[in-house]
Amino acid sequence: MIDIQEALSQVLESSQNYGQEKVPLMESVGRFLAEDIHTDRDAPPFDRVTMDGIAIQLGDLENQPLGSYPIQGIQAAGLPQMTLENRKHCIEVMTGAIMPKNADTVIPYEEVEIQDGQAKINLEKIAKRNIHYRGSDSRQGEKIIANGKKINAADIGVLATVGKITVKVSNLPDVAIISTGDELVNVDETPQEHQIRKSNVYSLWAGLMKDGIKPEMFHITDDKTELEDKLKGLLKDFDVLLLSGGVSKGKYDMIPEVLDDLGVQKSFHRVAQKPGKPFWFGFHKELNSKVFAFPGNPLATYVGYQFYFRQWLHQSLGEKLQFNVCTLGKSLPGNPKISQFVPVQINKKNGEAMPIKNNGSGDLFSLSQTEAFLLVPRREGENQAGEKFQLIEMS
Amino acid sequence: MIDIQEALSQVLESSQNYGQEKVPLMESVGRFLAEDIHTDRDAPPFDRVTMDGIAIQLGDLENQPLGSYPIQGIQAAGLPQMTLENRKHCIEVMTGAIMPKNADTVIPYEEVEIQDGQAKINLEKIAKRNIHYRGSDSRQGEKIIANGKKINAADIGVLATVGKITVKVSNLPDVAIISTGDELVNVDETPQEHQIRKSNVYSLWAGLMKDGIKPEMFHITDDKTELEDKLKGLLKDFDVLLLSGGVSKGKYDMIPEVLDDLGVQKSFHRVAQKPGKPFWFGFHKELNSKVFAFPGNPLATYVGYQFYFRQWLHQSLGEKLQFNVCTLGKSLPGNPKISQFVPVQINKKNGEAMPIKNNGSGDLFSLSQTEAFLLVPRREGENQAGEKFQLIEMS
Structure with missing residues (x-):
């Protein structure tokens, strides 16, 4: 069993570019x-008027602008540059317009009185030119x-x-989402007592769609031959396989064994984290496909996707995914053996992360109340309210 | 000019349900x-095994489980419930399976040695049953x-x-995005010196698409007759008009006047905020359409969309949009007259909001570096580093 940081670094090492x-x-x-x-x-591409008003030739900002200025015309946005022909005249100018030639200062309408073609300036001291200068942004x-x-x-x-x-x-990778587990039935079926409907694959699907990826969905029963046949094909046809279920220690948890048989090289199996300890990750060198095999519990699959897959995707295609930190709002017992993804809601008044009650990693319904996961690393002693931890926000 | 909270409450008052x-x-x-x-x-729908291992009938947790248990069979996930026929025997059980009848405790494989059809338990003290009980989630x-x-x-x-x-x-409202301003040319055109390409409408379009709305885009020139004709049609055909530009004090800022002529009732014009002071909002009672007319500067349009439109959308269709708060990372001068939407990046190490340099509300390129806006209300004195303010995150 390896640490979460070691698991992450192995996942990121297998990042990959899929072209452009x-x-x-x-x-x-x-x-x-x-x-x-x-x-x-240049941005702006010209000396851009930033206030509606009149443009004058003032010279020094110290100069006295008081007086009446005959209005030569109107420099509207979208019109070619005009020229102020007389330095004792003015041109009306509109926000977004190019500054007229020979003018250097805009006096806003608020400080001007216009009558009979004359603009009388009511402002004694000029503080600014009201020009967004060419090239001043970039x-x-x-x-x-x-x-x-x-x-x-x-x-x-x-x-x-x-x-x-x-x-x-x-380019985005081609992703297959694969559910396993004979207890699963389709959404449109009525499960018998011992069955449940598929759910993780829908959450993964929705998450991937938000990241711009249009995944395909598959289901494979807990039958070794079928697993081998179908996974063999999927490894060839897809860049990434996201599996949910089949990686624990049960008799029918055959995914690790089957992947091994199919030549998928294991990077690791089992991470010191909760939820999602039995997470399995590996890649097929020749076929160049990656396999994220998450435990089948809803929280385990979901947090695995958000933490590992999304960091891998960002690393593969572009800029690093950087999670924010957030203040823990309530002390939590530490765990010296295992790192915890703690489901939280954010207190909107103080921005602190409040752990929410849940009933273990099988508690799907609590996931719908979860706003984010706080990643509390394994440690001795208590995690104190007020400490800051990484916040894994839902994509 | 009204305060930002008064503006928001008037916008929210005109929220509206569009059916289902x-x-x-x-x-x-x-x-x-x-x-x-x-x-x-019930969730879970049955007493669900949470560890791979063996199921026994232990009775009291205080009881001594040591001993060898003949294995009766395997209760796999997805199989109907089996019955433990003999209380001195066991059934192998898999995570996700229904708990066999008459069994009450799962001993994980880690604590069991299996040989010749017998499971020998190596655990002296049982701490838990490893059952996710029917109905315990809900x-x-x-x-x-x-x-x-x-x-x-x-x-x-x-x-x-x-x-x-x-x-x-x-149902989502039908939204029209309308750019105005004769200085604007299309993305595929080469602007002349005094022209710029349209940009705000593309940002609005992308924002709306993320909210699930497929808007239509229009451009209207600074011509009063054309404005009247086109807006008249759009008010009839759409639930919401998002306008960018034409609401300042310029000669060709005819939007407020034209909307008034067309029977759109003004809620307010001008808000004590920066950027986006000349924001105009109103609605047409008979046609039942709302008009958000944002100033044409990129930051003003964008922040107006994120703050006003998105809160209106949430209020109209469902749950309230709740912004988080965030700690200001660097002191900022206060402004007693005007509330400020301060463009920030989040320091990933301490979660604090750091104001980013920008060159005024026309500085589009800085917007691409902006992660969020911190809403600093108008006030006397300095906004101190360490104070918390509402964080308007980009959708």
Whole structure:
């Protein structure tokens, strides 16, 4: 049995690049950038008016702007640059417009009185120019989004601004989700007393969809020949197999043995963690497929996906997945042998993580109340309220 | 000009239910539940074995289990319940199986030696039964997910378990995203010096898609007749209009006037906040459409969407959107006149919010570095490092 950090580092070591593709801008959201993004122009691309008002030629900010300025015209946003022809005149300017030539200061309408084509300035002291100067955010050619970033809604706006109609992104791995366990029946069936409906595969499916991956779902019965036949095919057809169940010490927990027979190299089996101790991870060298075999208990599968698979995915395709830390809101007994993923809700008033009651790793319903897992490393003594731990947020 | 809390409460007052629909389980993720979810059986539905090992009839936990137990058979997961025929015998049991009749305790394989059909127990003191008892998580008919919850990946697993092949969810509003401003050109065009490409509408589009809404995008030029004609049609055809631009004090900021002409009732115009002061909000009573008219600056539009629209959406369709709080990592000057949405990154080591440099609300590129906005209310004096404020996370 290995420690959680050792398990994670072995999982991350098997990260893998699946190549790149170009997708239209609007399909790139949620994907990992596979190129640096540079500005195509200075930003802003021109001296940009930031207030509606009048533009004058003031010179020094110390100068006295008081007086009446005949209005030469209107510089609207979207119109080519005008020129202030007379330094005692002004041009009305609109937010977002290019600053007229020869003008250097915008006086907002709030400080101006307009009558009979004249703008009278009511402001004695000028504090600022109200210009967003060309290139003051960034210079043409500057890197503004780094290769590897997971593209969010704000990035889409940035990509649009620099004219990226297509975006180079990392290919996503093909993922198979596989349930095992003869006690499982389909969602549309009525289980007999000793049976339950499948659930983990649906949670995995929903999680993967949120990460942009469209997985396929399979079920294999607890029959060694069937397991071998089907897993053999899936190892060939998919980049990643996410298994749920079949890795404990039971008579029908044949997954580790079958994977071994099929040439999948075991990285580890069993991690000093709760839930999810019997987690098995390995890879097939020739076929280049990875196998995450999670224990079948709902919390074990779910936390395994969130902690191991998602870090592996980020490491493989782009930027590192960084979890936040969060303050424990209530003392918890420590466990010197095992690290714990503690299901928590976040207290919205003070931001602290409050452990929620659950009935062990089989308690699926508590998972629906869980906002995140606090990763409390194995240690002697108590975990004190007020200490900070990594927060594994639900994707 | 009104305060941010007053603005928010007026926005939330105009929340609205758009009816319900039934969708297949796998299409329900990200939607808001429009029914309470109850268990269809006890959970677990039977006394469930939680360790691989042997099941015996021990009676009192104080009893001495030492001895050799002839193995009667194997109770696998997915098999109907067996009966322990002789109280001096045992049945091998697998995690997830139903507990055999007449047996009351599972001894894990780790504590057992199996030879010649006999299981010899090496454990002197029994501490627990290793049974997840029927109904100990919840009783049949118990409410396990409340009406209004936004369905996440864990919920999908719960819904699967209780056999919800279709799920009742709230209908989503039809949303139109409308850019205005003659300085804007399309992403595939090369802007002239005084022009820029559209960007806000793409960020809004990506944000809405994440909330499950498939919006339509429109552009209207700064022409009063065109504005009136097009907005008139959009008010009829859509439940919500999200406008970007045209609400400041400029000559061509005709949105408020045009909306008024079209019978849209103004709730407010201008909020004591930065960015996004000229935010305009209203609704058309007869047509039953809402109008969020955000200032055209990227940060103003984006923060307006995240703070006002998303709270309105949650209030309309289901559970309240609750923002977490976060500790400010660095002191900031207070502003007695205006509340500030401060762009921040989260320090992953201590969980504190660190304000990031930006060049004003027109600085789109800084938005791509922003992880969240800290809402610092208007106040005298300094906002001290260590104080906690609401964190508006990016959707």
